[in-house]
Amino acid sequence: MTATTEGVRKAGAVRAAPVRRPVGARIVEKLGGGLVRVVLIVVGLFWLVPTIGLLVSSLRSPQDMSASGWWTVFTEPSRLTVDSYEKLLENSDITNSLLNTVLITVPATVLVVVIGALAGYAFAWMEFPGRDWWFLGVVSLLVVPVQVALIPIAELFGKIGLFGSILGVILFHTGYGLPFAVFLLRNFFAEIPRELLEAARLDGAGELRLFARVVMPLGGPAIASLGIFQFLWVWNDMLVALVFTKSGTQPITVALQTQVRQFGNNIDVLAPGAFLSMVIPLAVFFAFQRQFVSGVMAGAVK
Numbered sequence: 341m342t343a344t345t346e347g348v349r350k351a352g353a354v355r356a357a358p359v360r361r362p363v364g365a366r367i368v369e370k371l372g373g374g375l376v377r378v379v380l381i382v383v384g385l386f387w388l389v390p391t392i393g394l395l396v397s398s399l400r401s402p403q404d405m406s407a408s409g410w411w412t413v414f415t416e417p418s419r420l421t422v423d424s425y426e427k428l429l430e431n432s433d434i435t436n437s438l439l440n441t442v443l444i445t446v447p448a449t450v451l452v453v454v455i456g457a458l459a460g461y462a463f464a465w466m467e468f469p470g471r472d473w474w475f476l477g478v479v480s481l482l483v484v485p486v487q488v489a490l491i492p493i494a495e496l497f498g499k500i501g502l503f504g505s506i507l508g509v510i511l512f513h514t515g516y517g518l519p520f521a522v523f524l525l526r527n528f529f530a531e532i533p534r535e536l537l538e539a540a541r542l543d544g545a546g547e548l549r550l551f552a553r554v555v556m557p558l559g560g561p562a563i564a565s566l567g568i569f570q571f572l573w574v575w576n577d578m579l580v581a582l583v584f585t586k587s588g589t590q591p592i593t594v595a596l597q598t599q600v601r602q603f604g605n606n607i608d609v610l611a612p613g614a615f616l617s618m619v620i621p622l623a624v625f626f627a628f629q630r631q632f633v634s635g636v637m638a639g640a641v642k
Contacts, residue, residue, distance in 0.1 A: 394611060399424070401419070424612045431609060437591055437594070441591035441593075444506055444509050444591055447510050448570065449567055452517040452521050453566055453567050456522050456525050459518070463475045463478075465529065465555075482520060487579075504584065509584045509589070513570075513580065528559055537555075567628070572625070575617075
């Protein structure tokens with residue numbers, strides 16, 4: 341009896357013994373408060389330094405920029421001026437290229453989102469012959485580099501009269517952005533509960549109404565994420581625009597590169613132009629950041 345009691349006591353002592361946590365876990369727990377936040381803030385400010393430098397440079401005169409670094413403006417803030425932006429707005433090449441960028445980016449983004457959403461819904465919930473094989477064919481296009489398609493598509497556009505036009509650039513960006521759009525939205529739409537779609541069908545909803553009233557609202561975060569990705573990619577693209585555009589249809593990325601080639605270090609035009617071309621996509625991202633984060637988190641959970 342005594343031996344049995346002693347054994348129970350030892351077993352209880354073993355169970356009651358505290359679990360020794362790894363050293364790394366204890367360090368992370370101690371540093372998981374304010375110190376980590378401070379470090380993240382410092383890192384964020386460090387990554388903002390080039391943007392701040394570009395903004396300050398765009399507000400300085402060419403003479404000041406050639407005489408000293410942009411950081412010296414904090415000792416003489418009164419020397420900041422908007423003359424460079426006034427000259428930029430008077431430069432017809434830059435203003436026209438900014439308009440061309442909008443004319444290229446907005447349709448290319450809208451077409452990819454609309455067509456990708458329709459195709460994603462079809463691959464997720466509609467039955468048709470060879471559906472899975474067609475989807476695999478679309479996914480396989482993701483591995484095709486954009487450089488491989490430049491020459492064949494350029495020859496095709498030259499034969500049909502689209503080379504050098506804004507429409508040709510829009511079609512290229514749309515075609516190249518669709519595989520990722522279909523892949524992303526199909527996987528997101530496939531996670532919608534089947535019971536919800538069946539209930540809508542029992543209420544008399546057709547496929548188009550079901551897509552517009554049920555699938556699109558539920559897929560809003562994923563669609564917003566796709567739209568932001570596509571918008572940023574098309575807006576910042578220079579390779580495709582450099583190949584498929586000509587003098588009157590160039591976007592701002594190519595126009596800025598042309599300014600460098602023609603005038604060398606004309607920083608009074610390049611700095612405000614580069615900052616202006618960067619601010620617009622940043623504004624779009626921050627305007628839809630909540631939907632973007634929701635779409636990314638929803639995809640991560642699923």
